[in-house]
Amino acid sequence: MTNPKSNHQPGRTLPPESLLAQVQLLLLDVDGVLTDGRVWFDHEGREYKSFHMHDASGIVYWHRGGGRSGFLSGRGGEIVHRRARELGVHEIVLDTLDKGTALAAILQRQLLTPSQVAYVGDDLLDLPVLRQVGFAVTVPEGRAEVKAVAHYITTAKAGFGAAREVVEILLRARGTFDAIVSKDGRP
Numbered sequence: 001m002t003n004p005k006s007n008h009q010p011g012r013t014l015p016p017e018s019l020l021a022q023v024q025l026l027l028l029d030v031d032g033v034l035t036d037g038r039v040w041f042d043h044e045g046r047e048y049k050s051f052h053m054h055d056a057s058g059i060v061y062w063h064r065g066g067g068r069s070g071f072l073s074g075r076g077g078e079i080v081h082r083r084a085r086e087l088g089v090h091e092i093v094l095d096t097l098d099k100g101t102a103l104a105a106i107l108q109r110q111l112l113t114p115s116q117v118a119y120v121g122d123d124l125l126d127l128p129v130l131r132q133v134g135f136a137v138t139v140p141e142g143r144a145e146v147k148a149v150a151h152y153i154t155t156a157k158a159g160f161g162a163a164r165e166v167v168e169i170l171l172r173a174r175g176t177f178d179a180i181v182s183k184d185g186r187p
Helices: 030-034 053-064 078-087 099-110 124-130 144-149 162-174 177-182
Strands: 025-028 068-072 091-093 117-120 135-138
Touching (some): 053 078, 053 162, 053 177, 078 091, 091 099, 099 117, 117 162, 124 144
Parallel strands (some): 025 117
């Protein structure tokens, strides 16, 4: 693994770089992965979430490197749809409690196998997806049951660059990260 800070569970090995290089789709849970898991409401009941710009840049770089992305979340909301559209996310599946069935539909639409998918999740609803994909990832705040099946636990916290960390691992495995760096992140 090119990432010198491997943070995997004892007794579990990271997928080989050759498998990581085959990942075509990066699926991300939203609350507790792209956000720190907190949801704010104003006095009129409007929902607010905070997204980190490093994660956004990571998704953009992932797309530039030829990857596809998706949000797969048990919750929804206009702010999540808006963020997904801004970032050019390919699959937006929200308000679903059966993420295993949702994954099957995504695979069918994207013409992919589970081994071609990386997924980052943090809670019990994510387990059916994490058990199937080629690269199963969680965040330090992930539930113990999720950590037990994950190939990798990010060093970055949820909502603070965890998705970006995963993107860089995948782009390094593909051999495309250095080209992005050489352009200072520009297209």
